[in-house]
Amino acid sequence: MIALGQFLEVLIGGLMSGVLYSLVALGFVLIFKASGVFNFAQGAMVLLAGLALVRALDLLVANGFPLWAAIVLGIAFAAAIMATTAWLIERFVIGPLVNQDGLTLFMSTIGVTFVIEGAAEMIFGSDVYPLRLFPTDAWFVLEDVFPGGILVNKLDVWGALIAGILVAGLAIFFQRTKTGRALRAVADDHLAAHSVGIPIGWIWFVVWLAAGLVALVAATVWGTKLGVQFSITFLALKALPVLIIGGLTSIPGAIAGGLIVGAGEKIAEVYLGPSIGGGIEYWFAYVLALAVLLVRPQGLFGERIIERV
Amino acid sequence: MPSIACNALILATVASGVVVSAPAAAQNEQFIPILSYRTGPYAVNGAPYANGVVDYYNLINERDGGINGVKILVEECETGYATDKGVECYERLKSKGPTGAAFINPLSTGITFALTEKTATDKIPIITMGYGRADSKNGAVFPYNFPLLGTYWSAADIAIQHVAKELGGFDKLKGKKISLLYHDSPYGKEPIPMLQVLAQKYGFEFTPIPVTHPGVEQKSQWLAIRQNRPDYVLVWGWGVMNSTAVKEAAAVAYPREKMIGVWWSGAEPDVTPAGDQAIGYKSLMLQHGAGKFPVHADIEKYVYAKGKGSTDSGKVGEVLYNRGVVNAMLGVEAIRKAQEKFGQKPLTGEQVRWGLENLNLSEARIKELGFDGMLKPIKISCSDHEGTRDGRVQQWDGKSWKIISDWYTADEPLIDPLVRDVSAKYAADKKAQPRECSKES
Numbered sequence: 184m185i186a187l188g189q190f191l192e193v194l195i196g197g198l199m200s201g202v203l204y205s206l207v208a209l210g211f212v213l214i215f216k217a218s219g220v221f222n223f224a225q226g227a228m229v230l231l232a233g234l235a236l237v238r239a240l241d242l243l244v245a246n247g248f249p250l251w252a253a254i255v256l257g258i259a260f261a262a263a264i265m266a267t268t269a270w271l272i273e274r275f276v277i278g279p280l281v282n283q284d285g286l287t288l289f290m291s292t293i294g295v296t297f298v299i300e301g302a303a304e305m306i307f308g309s310d311v312y313p314l315r316l317f318p319t320d321a322w323f324v325l326e327d328v329f330p331g332g333i334l335v336n337k338l339d340v341w342g343a344l345i346a347g348i349l350v351a352g353l354a355i356f357f358q359r360t361k362t363g364r365a366l367r368a369v370a371d372d373h374l375a376a377h378s379v380g381i382p383i384g385w386i387w388f389v390v391w392l393a394a395g396l397v398a399l400v401a402a403t404v405w406g407t408k409l410g411v412q413f414s415i416t417f418l419a420l421k422a423l424p425v426l427i428i429g430g431l432t433s434i435p436g437a438i439a440g441g442l443i444v445g446a447g448e449k450i451a452e453v454y455l456g457p458s459i460g461g462g463i464e465y466w467f468a469y470v471l472a473l474a475v476l477l478v479r480p481q482g483l484f485g486e487r488i489i490e491r492v
Numbered sequence: 493m494p495s496i497a498c499n500a501l502i503l504a505t506v507a508s509g510v511v512v513s514a515p516a517a518a519q520n521e522q523f524i525p526i527l528s529y530r531t532g533p534y535a536v537n538g539a540p541y542a543n544g545v546v547d548y549y550n551l552i553n554e555r556d557g558g559i560n561g562v563k564i565l566v567e568e569c570e571t572g573y574a575t576d577k578g579v580e581c582y583e584r585l586k587s588k589g590p591t592g593a594a595f596i597n598p599l600s601t602g603i604t605f606a607l608t609e610k611t612a613t614d615k616i617p618i619i620t621m622g623y624g625r626a627d628s629k630n631g632a633v634f635p636y637n638f639p640l641l642g643t644y645w646s647a648a649d650i651a652i653q654h655v656a657k658e659l660g661g662f663d664k665l666k667g668k669k670i671s672l673l674y675h676d677s678p679y680g681k682e683p684i685p686m687l688q689v690l691a692q693k694y695g696f697e698f699t700p701i702p703v704t705h706p707g708v709e710q711k712s713q714w715l716a717i718r719q720n721r722p723d724y725v726l727v728w729g730w731g732v733m734n735s736t737a738v739k740e741a742a743a744v745a746y747p748r749e750k751m752i753g754v755w756w757s758g759a760e761p762d763v764t765p766a767g768d769q770a771i772g773y774k775s776l777m778l779q780h781g782a783g784k785f786p787v788h789a790d791i792e793k794y795v796y797a798k799g800k801g802s803t804d805s806g807k808v809g810e811v812l813y814n815r816g817v818v819n820a821m822l823g824v825e826a827i828r829k830a831q832e833k834f835g836q837k838p839l840t841g842e843q844v845r846w847g848l849e850n851l852n853l854s855e856a857r858i859k860e861l862g863f864d865g866m867l868k869p870i871k872i873s874c875s876d877h878e879g880t881r882d883g884r885v886q887q888w889d890g891k892s893w894k895i896i897s898d899w900y901t902a903d904e905p906l907i908d909p910l911v912r913d914v915s916a917k918y919a920a921d922k923k924a925q926p927r928e929c930s931k932e933s
Contacts, residue, residue, distance in 0.1 A: 189719050196711050301531075309535045311735060311765045319769070321743050334718065336743050408739070410765030414533040414706045414732040421709065452712035453719075462676040462702035464712055 188329025193453045194446055199339030201425070201445020202346045203408070206401040208422040208429065208437040209349060210394040215431045216357070217366035217390040218373075219285060220277065223292040226419025227299035228395055231268065233402030233411035234307035236261035237314045254316070258399070265395030268299070273388045281373070281383070300416060309413060314406035317341040342404045346438060349400060353434050356393075366390055424472035430485025439484060444468045521565040522558070522827060522838045523589020524549065527581050527598045533706040534573040534731040536761040537812055541599060542568065543802035544816020547795050550802075551787075552824055554794040559827050560836040565589055571603065573731075578603030579610075586614055591838040595619050595638075595823055595848070601679035604637075609922070612636045616841035617826075617848050621819045622647075622755055622778040626682055627914040631849060631877040632926040634915065636841075638848050638877045640822055641778055641870065644679075645686035645910065646881040646902035647754050648726075650776055652690045653900045654752065654885050655724050666695035671717060673710075673737055674728040676702035683728060683754070689910060707733025714740040727753040727775075734762035735770075742769035752776065752885070759811040763888045771890045776883050780818060780866035781893050784809040787817065787862030811893065814866065821861060822870075826851050849874060868899075874929035881907075 210225040239260040243253035276291050318341070323332030357363040368376040369386045377383050405415055421444075429440025448464035448471075456463050481487060526545055529538035549564045558564060567588060569581035578598050586593045595617040598604055604624040611618045612635065619638045620628070626645040628637030642650075655670065656662045672687060674680030684700055691698035699720065701713050707729060714737075717725060725746065727737050734757045741748060749772040753762065758775020760782070766773075788809055796805050807813055830839050830847025839847075851872045858867050870879040881902035886893040919926050 189715075192718075193712065193715050196715055200709065200711050304531065304535075309531065309539065311536050311732070311761050313765045313767055315767065319739065319743060321745065323745075331718075334715070334744055338743075409708055409732060409736055412533075412732060412765075413531070413535060414708050417533065417706055417708055449712040449715070453716050456712070457716075460702070461700070462704050464709070465704040 188325070188331070188333060190450075191329070192333045193449050195333060195335060196339070197446035197449030198442050199336065199343060199445070200449065201441035201443065202343045202438065203339065203404060203441075204418070204421045204425050204444060205346055205429075205438045205441030206342060206349070206397070206404060207418045208425040208441060209346075209353070209434065210397040210401065211422060211426050212429075212431060212434055212437045213353065213394045213397060214390055215370075216434070217370050217393075218277070218387055219370055220288045220292065221285070221431070222394065223289065223419065224272075224296040224299055225394065225398060225422065226416040227296045227303070228265070228268070228398035229402045229405065229418060230411075230413065230415045231299050231303040232261050232265055232395065232399035233314070233406040233415055234303050234312070235264040236399065236402060237312040237406060237411040238307045240314070241312065261399050261402075262396060265399055266392050269388055269391035269395050272391050273384060277387055277391070278384055296416075300413070304413065311410040311412040312406075313410050314403070316403050317407045319407060338404065338408055345400060345404060346441075349397065350434055350438055353393075357434075362386075362389060421468070424468040426482070427472035428475045428482055430482025432486045433482065433484035436482055436484025440482070444471060447471050519590050520561070520838065521563045521589060522594055523565045523567075523592065524823065525581070525585035525588065525593050525596055526566055526568040527571050527578055527596060527600075527603070528568050529571050529573045529599070531570060532572040532574075537731055537756070537759060538573065538599065540759070540761075540803065540807060540810055540812040541816040541819075543807070544813040544818075545597075545820045546802045546816075547791050547808070547813075548787075548817045548820035548824070550795045550800050551791050554798065554800065555790060559824055560831055562827075562831075562836060562838055564824075571598070571600065573600055573602075575600070575602040575606050579606050582607055582610065586616055589838065591840045592616065593841055594827055594839060594844045595841060597621070597819060597823070599623070601625070601682060602677055605678050608634065608637060611841075614841065615845070617845045619819065619823060619848070621822065622815070623679065626686070627911050627918060629876060629878040629911050630915040630926075631872075631874045632915075632929050633919045633924065634877065635849075635927060636845060638872070640872070640877070640879050641818075642755070642881050642883060642902070643878055644682040644728075644754070645907050646878065647776055647883065648683040648686040648690065649902040649907060650881075650883040650900045651726055651752050651754070652687075652694070653903075654774075654776075654897060656694070657897070659723075662694055668696045668724070669699065669720065669722040670696050670724045670726065671699045671701055671720065671722040672726045672728060673701050673703060673713060673717075675707060675730050675733055676704050679730065679756075680728045683726075685910060685914070686907065687726075689906070693906070703729065703733055703737075706731055707736055710736050710740045714744045714746070717741075717746060718744040723750065725751045727751055727757045729753065729757045729762075735765040738763060738766040738770045738773055742766065748772035749774065749887075755883070758886060758893070761812075768890055770888050772887065774885055774887045774896070775893075777886050777895070778815060778818075779868060779880075779882060779884070780811075780814050781884075781886050781895060782809060782811045782814065785862060785864065785866050787821075787866075790862060791817070818863065818866060821863065822851070822853075825853060825861070848872060849877070851879070874927065874932050 214222040240257035318337040322335045326332035365381045425440040429436030448468045451467040452464040528542035571578040597619045621640040624639045626643035628634035753775035755776045755778040763770035826847040830843045834843045872879045885897040887896045
């Protein structure tokens with residue numbers, strides 16, 4: 184019974200961690216789905232959003248603003264920063280590179296990554312800034328069944344709730360709104376979309392803004408977990424296997440991929456790690472991703488690749 | 493956000509690749525390269541350390557006009573705590589200045605491993621104060637390595653001494669479980685052989701638990717700790733790994749009082765992100781802790797009052813800032829010692845190596861330098877490049893670090909056989925002939 188309880192604890196903890204990875208992966212999916220660009224800068228955008236939020240929050244609280252007002256204004260400030268970033272990227276990077284191939288656009292986002300990282304630290308500082316928007320203690324459930332109970336972290340539960348709301352909101356946005364449908368049209372063929380009157384520049388700004396806002400949401404959760412600091416950019420690397428497994432074009436796939444990666448890596452680390460030296464979870468996620476790539480290159484939920492020859 | 497403009501200025505300066513440097517190397521300047529990391533995942537710990545180093549060199553130039561009139565010329569190179577960049581920085585800077593680099597201090601055990609052979613070939617000392625390879629205490633095999641003040645094997649022994657004291661004696665260690673949560677890198681792995689020796693001697697169960705760089709995700713490690721329920725967890729982390737460990741410990745309700753970090757896991761950035769969750773967390777001290785001493789008054793008077801400080805004045809006196817100051821002071825005093833033999837002029841790395849190996853700072857001299865209360869006397873010799881192996885334990889109370897123990901001295905008779913064995917193996921592998929320290933003056 185103890186072993187079962189411990190396994191359930193690792194499984195639940197892994198699934199919850201996976202949802203937090205999905206929060207970052209969603210930003211990648213959003214931009215790829217709408218513009219066909221693999222945005223390597225998503226991790227840096229989480230850092231920028233988090234730094235803008237936490238530094239504004241600290242300043243407002245220090246100047247006597249009530250916490251609720253500081254949070255609202257801080258989020259508004261961070262959203263404005265992400266909107267500015269989206270405009271700059273569209274205006275100076277993606278816009279001029281229209282009609283270039285995917286690899287060129289991908290490389291440009293690598294450049295954007297380093298610019299955002301450097302600028303964010305230059306403007307907002309490179310210390311660790313504590314952010315406490317959600318509770319971080321734990322529940323111990325089923326204590327009557329399993330000795331010591333099963334640990335469930337409250338922050339993870341908040342992360343799962345937020346991810347669920349995000350997925351629902353994005354699904355509605357893409358399926359039910361005029362802008363969402365325009366985004367999908369641009370993703371399918373931006374020249375054709377342009378020819379029927381869809382303003383590509385505006386659409387790309389909207390999609391980068393949406394990704395920036397998703398990054399802000401991810402930053403609230405990860406910033407509470409780790410403190411806002413440079414290491415948040417490493418989350419992009421945790422999101423990659425999630426994307427490979429879930430598929431680059433599927434929002435539900437980002438969640439499913441996160442669950443698979445989270446549970447898989449935690450179970451591997453706890454049960455397989457000790458026998459082979461430990462520290463395996465980082466690369467084990469990529470083992471899972473490679474296995475999926477071999478069987479289904481577009482990911483479990485990605486759109487099937489059809490090419491005319 | 494009052495410091496944002498200041499941040500921008502400092503980072504813009506660093507981005508240019510040079511923080512403090514003269515336009516051209518004059519003939520009467522001693523060149524000292526600074527390998528630092530002010531950007532990247534370890535910047536939160538690397539930057540305050542580098543600030544302490546730079547400020548102390550500035551103090552020597554501003555207050556004393558240099559070391560006996562020889563001005564210090566420095567150039568900073570960003571390594572990002574990456575071994576490849578560290579080697580690149582070393583190669584770029586080793587020959588600068590009129591006599592080349594006096595010594596280097598990479599602030600990375602990984603870079604230390606990569607440079608150990610190169611520095612010996614180039615005859616440039618590598619100072620690894622409180623880090624680096626523990627076997628390099630043996631100066632007979634490692635003539636150019638100086639792990640001053642304490643190696644990780646000394647740290648491991650001091651940590652176990654403290655655990656034994658808390659438990660009520662070394663005999664109480666038998667049957668206890670002690671885990672090591674370590675950064676999965678040469679740094680984090682370094683204490684493992686010593687802890688295995690200690691586990692065998694005292695009969696405790698030792699479990700090493702690796703955390704992958706940079707350490708942002710530790711849930712599985714802490715779930716394993718929750719299941720295994722060790723009596724103590726030693727933390728050998730750096731950067732974000734430390735604060736994440738404290739937070740994850742809180743999340744699984746592991747008592748922070750049962751966590752003891754190494755001296756690189758016991759600074760302000762390691763606990764403040766965790767807020768109240770960090771209360772009770774303990775760490776070793778590389779002799780000094782936080783706080784201001786007479787040397788800080790001079791730094792404020794001669795450096796900050798002239799607008800030449802490297803950081804916000806409020807950060808002067810933090811743990812890692814102080815460590816940078818101590819490290820810079822030991823290097824300066826080694827040069828001063830070498831000048832006694834080779835003359836008051838810029839010296840080569842080989843000459844500074846002699847100064848390091850003959851460094852002998854008495855209590856009176858430490859007081860004279862303004863470090864009274866931060867350091868104990870240190871005496872380096874051919875066979876002992878560590879010099880002293882004393883430490884204390886501090887505990888975070890939510891606002892500041894409080895010293896909670898007396899001084900511990902690492903058990904040299906226990907550590908030395910391991911030092912001899914491992915360094916002898918190194919010498920055999922490299923076909924190096926160890927020096928005979930007994931024949932050297």
